[in-house]
Amino acid sequence: MYRIGELAQKLSVSTDTLRYYEKHKLLAATSRADNGYRLYNEGALRIMQFIIRAKAVGFSLKEISGLLSIKIDKASHSCAEVKSFTEQKLSQVNNKIAELACFKGSLELLVAACCGGEEEATHCSILSALENVDAIISK
Amino acid sequence: MYRIGELAQKLSVSTDTLRYYEKHKLLAATSRADNGYRLYNEGALRIMQFIIRAKAVGFSLKEISGLLSIKIDKASHSCAEVKSFTEQKLSQVNNKIAELACFKGSLELLVAACCGGEEEATHCSILSALENVDAIISK
DNA sequence: TTTGACATTGGAGTTAACTCCAAGCTTTAT
DNA sequence: ATAAAGCTTGGAGTTAACTCCAATGTCAAA
Numbered sequence: 512m513y514r515i516g517e518l519a520q521k522l523s524v525s526t527d528t529l530r531y532y533e534k535h536k537l538l539a540a541t542s543r544a545d546n547g548y549r550l551y552n553e554g555a556l557r558i559m560q561f562i563i564r565a566k567a568v569g570f571s572l573k574e575i576s577g578l579l580s581i582k583i584d585k586a587s588h589s590c591a592e593v594k595s596f597t598e599q600k601l602s603q604v605n606n607k608i609a610e611l612a613c614f615k616g617s618l619e620l621l622v623a624a625c626c627g628g629e630e631e632a633t634h635c636s637i638l639s640a641l642e643n644v645d646a647i648i649s650k
Numbered sequence: 651m652y653r654i655g656e657l658a659q660k661l662s663v664s665t666d667t668l669r670y671y672e673k674h675k676l677l678a679a680t681s682r683a684d685n686g687y688r689l690y691n692e693g694a695l696r697i698m699q700f701i702i703r704a705k706a707v708g709f710s711l712k713e714i715s716g717l718l719s720i721k722i723d724k725a726s727h728s729c730a731e732v733k734s735f736t737e738q739k740l741s742q743v744n745n746k747i748a749e750l751a752c753f754k755g756s757l758e759l760l761v762a763a764c765c766g767g768e769e770e771a772t773h774c775s776i777l778s779a780l781e782n783v784d785a786i787i788s789k
Numbered sequence: 790t791t792t793g794a795c796a797t798t799g800g801a802g803t804t805a806a807c808t809c810c811a812a813g814c815t816t817t818a819t
Numbered sequence: 820a821t822a823a824a825g826c827t828t829g830g831a832g833t834t835a836a837c838t839c840c841a842a843t844g845t846c847a848a849a
Binding site: 525527528531535546547548566571572573 | 835836837838839844845846
């Protein structure tokens with residue numbers, strides 16, 4: 512079990528952030544020590560890693576809390592509901608991936624167009640490069 | 651040329667947002683009409699689309715302004731600098747894509763594990779599904 | 790045993806990114 | 820000619836997500 516400071520350090524977040532997430536129902540401490548200190552286990556560590564990843568790709572804490580609550584079990588009365596929610600999230604993720612693929616393509620064009628290469632610097636900005644990539648993709 | 655309201659509607663953002671971006675040096679109006687009204691051209695429209703995309707995948711306005719300012723031209727004295735900045739952004743984008751690929755895999759596992767399919771509902775949450783995907787990827 | 794690092798709570802302050810408002814000017818429709 | 824819709828500015832207000840602070844409690848080391 513980790514104390515809050517240890518977990519915070521492992522994850523490069525502040526202890527305030529961990530307490531904030533607890534207050535906002537994203538992640539409660541696994542348990543409390545006799546002295547009242549929060550204690551976290553490996554599962555909590557993994558959940559935090561998930562939250563950090565999800566934040567990095569543009570999900571809000573509210574959305575993340577939605578993602579965290581997706582569960583399939585036999586007790587679930589609303590499997591269809593869960594399924595449609597999950598499919599909706601999946602299409603969100605697919606959209607994000609497609610947009611990042613555009614960015615990636617443009618940035619690669621830019622890197623290729625830059626000094627190092629033999630080609631002429633025809634693409635003068637990320638925007639024109641992005642247009643180029645959009646054109647390639649839409650073919 | 652579009653007036654601010656027209657552009658806002660086309661992009662499903664507010665006029666306030668467009669003025670906010672101007673104030674914060676992300677996107678100035680292409681020109682002003684005689685009466686002082688802002689006017690935007692197709693280029694401005696495309697820049698706004700870029701900003702909206704970039705925001706959706708987790709870039710801050712500050713980072714976006716950095717992305718927008720990436721330009722390769724003959725006048726540039728610091729081509730190496732531009733190149734290294736671009737490569738750094740590229741690796742950021744690659745990280746985001748990898749993380750989204752994990753999400754995608756987990757969500758797909760969940761969808762597959764859900765009622766509809768023949769398989770048993772062995773993955774009880776997105777987190778356990780995510781672990782599974784991580785395991786697959788790290789092979 | 791006391792100093793220092795760590796923890797607790799409640800609550801105030803900060804930053805980014807809007808969002809709204811008031812007072813006033815412009816243009817279009819009746 | 821007047822109302823409605825759209826634009827201008829400056830500035831205040833809001834929300835999310837922290838971030839900091841004060842007062843206090845805990846614990847290991849010198």
